[in-house]
Amino acid sequence: MSTDIRVKICGLTAAADVAAAVAAGAAYVGFVFFEKSPRHVAVDTARTLALDVPPGVAKVALTVDADNAALDALTGRVPLDFLQLHGEESPARVAEIKARYGLPVMKAIGVAEAADLAQIDVYAGVADQLLIDAKPPPGATRPGGNALAFDWRLIEGRDWPLPWLLAGGLTPGNVAQAVARTGARQLDVSSGVERAPGVKDAKLIRTFIDNARGLTDA
Numbered sequence: 001m002s003t004d005i006r007v008k009i010c011g012l013t014a015a016a017d018v019a020a021a022v023a024a025g026a027a028y029v030g031f032v033f034f035e036k037s038p039r040h041v042a043v044d045t046a047r048t049l050a051l052d053v054p055p056g057v058a059k060v061a062l063t064v065d066a067d068n069a070a071l072d073a074l075t076g077r078v079p080l081d082f083l084q085l086h087g088e089e090s091p092a093r094v095a096e097i098k099a100r101y102g103l104p105v106m107k108a109i110g111v112a113e114a115a116d117l118a119q120i121d122v123y124a125g126v127a128d129q130l131l132i133d134a135k136p137p138p139g140a141t142r143p144g145g146n147a148l149a150f151d152w153r154l155i156e157g158r159d160w161p162l163p164w165l166l167a168g169g170l171t172p173g174n175v176a177q178a179v180a181r182t183g184a185r186q187l188d189v190s191s192g193v194e195r196a197p198g199v200k201d202a203k204l205i206r207t208f209i210d211n212a213r214g215l216t217d218a
């Protein structure tokens with residue numbers, strides 16, 4: 001049993017889903033600001049949702065290569081604890097965003113093969129946390145949230161000098177194996193706790209977190 005495992009439930013769009021994530025023990029809740037995503041939320045919707053998140057649960061805004069105007073609008077309206085940068089933001093841009101908004105940053109790193117892991121070292125000096133995700137498949141319309149896992153053996157036995165989350169294609173059915181293989185202490189899930197793209201399922205959220213922590217026989 002690993003009750004210290006921290007789970008981020010990403011792509012929340014409705015108050016009931018935020019409540020389900022909080023009740024199930026999520027450490028982070030994520031709001032997606034990317035119009036091509038089925039989980040995209042408007043700034044004012046995110047503000048309403050975020051205001052209902054209790055202290056102790058971190059509110060994360062996911063953006064993709066957002067410019068300062070978009071980030072100004074977002075950070076000015078939504079109470080946030082983290083920015084998740086899920087595009088091709090350079091290390092210099094990550095540093096600029098951290099300095100401008102004074103929020104800790106999670107930088108997503110896409111992994112499909114061993115060579116991709118070099119990006120982890122590139123961003124480890126500038127990001128506060130890393131999010132190690134599957135690279136999107138060719139032709140994908142979004143850089144994440146594709147329900148696709150990478151080969152976890154690529155990071156078996158690895159660790160990095162900053163907190164990191166495992167992401168990509170996690171589900172209630174595979175999360176225990178993912179934790180066992182990668183040693184991840186933090187997990188991020190979106191598609192795997194949905195009954196349709198963009199529609200979260202409270203039971204799947206609960207089962208995911210319980211299985212991640214080894215609280216069930218999954």
Ligand SMILES: O=C(O)c1ccccc1N[C@@H]1O[C@H](COP(=O)(O)O)[C@@H](O)[C@H]1O
Pocket residue numbers: 010011030032034037038039062064086131133142143144145146147148167168169170188189190191192
């Ligand atoms: O969820 C999205 O629609 C999304 C859009 C653009 C960038 C990232 C997105 N989601 C993130 O992708 C990973 C993995 O998601 P999944 O569990 O495989 O669906 C996760 O970090 C989400 O936060």
